[in-house]
Amino acid sequence: MASLQSWLEIDPKSQFSLHNLPFGIISTAEDPQLHPAIAIGDYALDLHVFTRHNGFAALSIFQPYQAVFLSQSTLNHFAALGRPMHKVVRGYLQSVLLKDGPFPGVFQENESLRSAALIPLQRCQMHLPMRINDYTDFYAGLHHAYNVGVLFRGPDNALQPNYTHLPVGYHGRASSIVVSGTPIRRPNGQIFTDPTTKTPALAPCRKLDMELELGCFVCKPSALGQPIAISDAQEHLFGFVLLNDWSARDIQAWEYVPLGPFNSKNFGTTISPWVVLMDALEPFATTGIDNKVKPLPYLDEKGKETHFDINLTTTLTTASGKSTTICRTNAKNLLFSFPQMLAHHTVGGCPFNVGDLLGSGTISGKEKSAKGCLLEQSENGKVSIRLEDGEERTFLQDGDTVMINGVSGSEGSFVGFGNCSGRIEAALDLEYD
Amino acid sequence: MASLQSWLEIDPKSQFSLHNLPFGIISTAEDPQLHPAIAIGDYALDLHVFTRHNGFAALSIFQPYQAVFLSQSTLNHFAALGRPMHKVVRGYLQSVLLKDGPFPGVFQENESLRSAALIPLQRCQMHLPMRINDYTDFYAGLHHAYNVGVLFRGPDNALQPNYTHLPVGYHGRASSIVVSGTPIRRPNGQIFTDPTTKTPALAPCRKLDMELELGCFVCKPSALGQPIAISDAQEHLFGFVLLNDWSARDIQAWEYVPLGPFNSKNFGTTISPWVVLMDALEPFATTGIDNKVKPLPYLDEKGKETHFDINLTTTLTTASGKSTTICRTNAKNLLFSFPQMLAHHTVGGCPFNVGDLLGSGTISGKEKSAKGCLLEQSENGKVSIRLEDGEERTFLQDGDTVMINGVSGSEGSFVGFGNCSGRIEAALDLEYD
Numbered sequence: 001m002a003s004l005q006s007w008l009e010i011d012p013k014s015q016f017s018l019h020n021l022p023f024g025i026i027s028t029a030e031d032p033q034l035h036p037a038i039a040i041g042d043y044a045l046d047l048h049v050f051t052r053h054n055g056f057a058a059l060s061i062f063q064p065y066q067a068v069f070l071s072q073s074t075l076n077h078f079a080a081l082g083r084p085m086h087k088v089v090r091g092y093l094q095s096v097l098l099k100d101g102p103f104p105g106v107f108q109e110n111e112s113l114r115s116a117a118l119i120p121l122q123r124c125q126m127h128l129p130m131r132i133n134d135y136t137d138f139y140a141g142l143h144h145a146y147n148v149g150v151l152f153r154g155p156d157n158a159l160q161p162n163y164t165h166l167p168v169g170y171h172g173r174a175s176s177i178v179v180s181g182t183p184i185r186r187p188n189g190q191i192f193t194d195p196t197t198k199t200p201a202l203a204p205c206r207k208l209d210m211e212l213e214l215g216c217f218v219c220k221p222s223a224l225g226q227p228i229a230i231s232d233a234q235e236h237l238f239g240f241v242l243l244n245d246w247s248a249r250d251i252q253a254w255e256y257v258p259l260g261p262f263n264s265k266n267f268g269t270t271i272s273p274w275v276v277l278m279d280a281l282e283p284f285a286t287t288g289i290d291n292k293v294k295p296l297p298y299l300d301e302k303g304k305e306t307h308f309d310i311n312l313t314t315t316l317t318t319a320s321g322k323s324t325t326i327c328r329t330n331a332k333n334l335l336f337s338f339p340q341m342l343a344h345h346t347v348g349g350c351p352f353n354v355g356d357l358l359g360s361g362t363i364s365g366k367e368k369s370a371k372g373c374l375l376e377q378s379e380n381g382k383v384s385i386r387l388e389d390g391e392e393r394t395f396l397q398d399g400d401t402v403m404i405n406g407v408s409g410s411e412g413s414f415v416g417f418g419n420c421s422g423r424i425e426a427a428l429d430l431e432y433d
Numbered sequence: 434m435a436s437l438q439s440w441l442e443i444d445p446k447s448q449f450s451l452h453n454l455p456f457g458i459i460s461t462a463e464d465p466q467l468h469p470a471i472a473i474g475d476y477a478l479d480l481h482v483f484t485r486h487n488g489f490a491a492l493s494i495f496q497p498y499q500a501v502f503l504s505q506s507t508l509n510h511f512a513a514l515g516r517p518m519h520k521v522v523r524g525y526l527q528s529v530l531l532k533d534g535p536f537p538g539v540f541q542e543n544e545s546l547r548s549a550a551l552i553p554l555q556r557c558q559m560h561l562p563m564r565i566n567d568y569t570d571f572y573a574g575l576h577h578a579y580n581v582g583v584l585f586r587g588p589d590n591a592l593q594p595n596y597t598h599l600p601v602g603y604h605g606r607a608s609s610i611v612v613s614g615t616p617i618r619r620p621n622g623q624i625f626t627d628p629t630t631k632t633p634a635l636a637p638c639r640k641l642d643m644e645l646e647l648g649c650f651v652c653k654p655s656a657l658g659q660p661i662a663i664s665d666a667q668e669h670l671f672g673f674v675l676l677n678d679w680s681a682r683d684i685q686a687w688e689y690v691p692l693g694p695f696n697s698k699n700f701g702t703t704i705s706p707w708v709v710l711m712d713a714l715e716p717f718a719t720t721g722i723d724n725k726v727k728p729l730p731y732l733d734e735k736g737k738e739t740h741f742d743i744n745l746t747t748t749l750t751t752a753s754g755k756s757t758t759i760c761r762t763n764a765k766n767l768l769f770s771f772p773q774m775l776a777h778h779t780v781g782g783c784p785f786n787v788g789d790l791l792g793s794g795t796i797s798g799k800e801k802s803a804k805g806c807l808l809e810q811s812e813n814g815k816v817s818i819r820l821e822d823g824e825e826r827t828f829l830q831d832g833d834t835v836m837i838n839g840v841s842g843s844e845g846s847f848v849g850f851g852n853c854s855g856r857i858e859a860a861l862d863l864e865y866d
């Protein structure tokens with residue numbers, strides 16, 4: 001596919017090519033109000049300013065809905081307009097940015113609008129793109145689930161019997177989701193600091209980990225008692241973000257029986273700020289990991305390509321400033337797709353609201369270099385990971401910054417997510433009388 | 434304690450005595466807009482109408498905040514004013530309803546306000562009292578946890594090793610919380626319909642259960658990374674509701690490893706509509722189950738009475754219309770209190786919003802008649818429960834109505850919750866090509 005050219009100068013290495021146009025929420029020092037925006041090259045196109053200055057003049061079908069960019073500080077209302085409208089709006093924005101496009105008067109030749117609405121990304125403060133009502137984290141990364149299973153149960157029982165039959169998941173804590181750049185404080189929790197006793201202590205987590213995941217936002221609600229059919233599920237998906245499900249392995253190991261992870265997960269989950277719409281990812285549609293178990297009809301996608309070829313990396317930067325890429329994997333490494341997750345999640349009648357978030361589960365590849373979390377890489381602390389500055393890690397140290405990146409496509413037409421990053425702060429020193 | 438008398442006629446058997454004054458959200462056929470209200474005897478006192486007609490004229494400290502009753506369709510904004518203001522407002526409402534009270538002109542002698550603001554409860558449609566951002570269900574009912582543990586692991590390993598050290602809990606699905614009266618559809622899910630195969634089928638749940646619980650709303654937010662100290666936790670609690678955590682035991686048994694219950698819980702959780710404020714429950718403060726394990730300092734309440742003596746019952750009404758009380762227990766049967774749950778939940782830094790809901794976990798007493806769910810009563814389907822109409826149950830059938838009630842105090846000054854009820858509808862007949 002030839003890459004689309006814009007009249008705006010865009011570095012061919014930019015993740016925000018004209019093929020992408022992800023949506024986010026920005027503010028600036030000059031305009032601290034939260035505004036919807038799209039990312040293009042090194043700029044954010046402020047959709048509040050663009051709309052106020054009549055930028056959608058040539059898109060009459062959207063004009064009744066312009067309030068979604070004028071009065072809203074999240075993308076929920078835009079998302080709720082549905083996928084056909086996302087396609088129209090994104091297509092229109094592409095056309096006003098296109099070199100020799102059909103509407104040069106709207107933007108390209110409108111110097112005052114250009115200078116008002118195009119804001120250098122470095123000047124943008126990014127915010128959570130959606131108001132998130134409910135968050136669910138799945139476990140669909142087969143290689144991750146297998147690797148973790150081997151560590152705790154050995155290779156013969158690595159996968160639980162339900163694993164290939166349904167997308168295993170748990171309800172997460174929506175309030176703990178933060179946007180890239182938010183510092184993550186090492187949690188205190190009940191752990192075993194003295195191996196000779198069976199009594200837990202309250203202490204800072206010693207096995208602080210990250211998990212490389214994809215997040216997917218829901219744009220179409222569903223009512224209590226009403227399942228979403230697998231054939232309809234794609235219409236419910238708004239777009240993707242990168243997601244780091246920070247995890248406290250020692251807290252998790254003690255707390256998780258019998259009701260699952262809790263405080264080991266709810267101290268922070270970081271997402272990238274730009275939502276890459278499903279339409280932008282469509283050229284990269286592919287299949288996931290082949291499931292040897294035939295899915296039940298409510299999960300059967302009949303061969304439809306509902307996964308995406310997205311190259312994912314994790315970079316660890318120590319307090320010294322030196323960075324090491326510690327993982328290279330691909331979003332294809334999932335046993336279940338987001339449409340399958342949504343169909344399963346709702347088959348019993350669980351209701352969804354616009355803005356609900358699904359996490360994929362940790363995405364590991366088969367290779368050693370493709371393990372999506374430190375628990376796998378360090379074999380639960382037994383093996384050290386060598387970093388470029390000579391330091392070693394089994395789990396995260398205070399001052400470490402973890403950054404996830406994801407990109408599809410090729411130079412000139414990259415579709416990328418930008419950064420999903422967080423720096424570890426020292427635990428609070430809790431004192432009790 | 435002598436009971437407070439009102440100029441309004443109140444049945445001494447009413448759960449909504451002048452000692453209670455629980456807050457809820459009502460609408461009526463004549464006024465379909467959602468209004469905050471309190472329950473008193475057989476009436477709702479519409480606080481929107483009361484406020485609009487200057488009912489708070491004699492409470493100048495509250496006047497700057499009156500919008501919480503004028504423009505809001507949930508109690509979140511009132512809750513966010515904090516416990517001292519809840520006490521003042523509830524105390525004032527008590528005083529205007531009191532016989533020979535200090536402000537007879539405000540309400541008692543204001544006939545037009547009385548006829549406009551006092552609405553018979555039968556004419557009120559009840560709504561969810563709070564906008565719920567996040568919901569967590571704990572497992573603090575020791576006898577329940579023990580009974581269930583015995584069923585699945587035998588008496589020697591009934592309680593998991595962490596159970597007495599921390600309040601075990603899991604994140605629930607906020608979107609699935611519904612108000613009393615909402616029908617509950619039997620969920621479809623992956624279960625084993627053919628005992629000779631190891632392959633699950635998609636089918637209607639065959640082990641549909643209920644769980645008798647208390648719910649507690651949070652009224653004070655806490656930030657990411659900021660624990661709530663056990664000594665501050667009570668200031669964060671708004672009030673209690675009854676909660677029925679409907680549970681699909683067969684779906685749960687298959688799905689729950691290793692990440693906990695999921696679709697077995699998210700098809701509906703029913704709460705009673707009236708929030709009984711902490712101040713109303715204070716006279717019934719008591720201690721819970723004595724924990725033989727000394728709590729870590731962050732969970733140590735130092736003997737403070739943070740549990741409540743609330744008599745709880747579950748009534749099962751079959752399609753025939755005949756009702757049987759199947760459980761009598763008391764809210765004291767908890768190993769951990771809500772302040773302990775909140776202190777534990779936030780010790781690693783999990784943030785809270787106003788309106789977040791905590792569930793206690795199933796509250797069972799020690800006696801056979803005090804088992805809070807059918808899983809315990811039927812020993813996972815092995816023993817039939819005899820009902821008054823001659824029918825038998827192991828789990829719930831379509832058309833069954835489950836009602837939880839809760840009441841403290843004595844005749845003339847009851848502090849009760851009203852009904853927490855839901856009727857089971859037949860599962861959807863799901864068809865796939």
Ligand SMILES: [Ca+2]
Pocket residue numbers: 137138211213245359361362
């Ligand atoms: Ca995860």
Ligand SMILES: [Ca+2]
Pocket residue numbers: 570571644646678792794795
């Ligand atoms: Ca429960």
Ligand SMILES: [Mg+2]
Pocket residue numbers: 244245246247265266267268269270
């Ligand atoms: Mg997390």
Ligand SMILES: [Mg+2]
Pocket residue numbers: 677678679680698699700701702703
């Ligand atoms: Mg439930």
Ligand code: NI
Pocket residue numbers: 031033035048
């Ligand atoms: Ni503005």
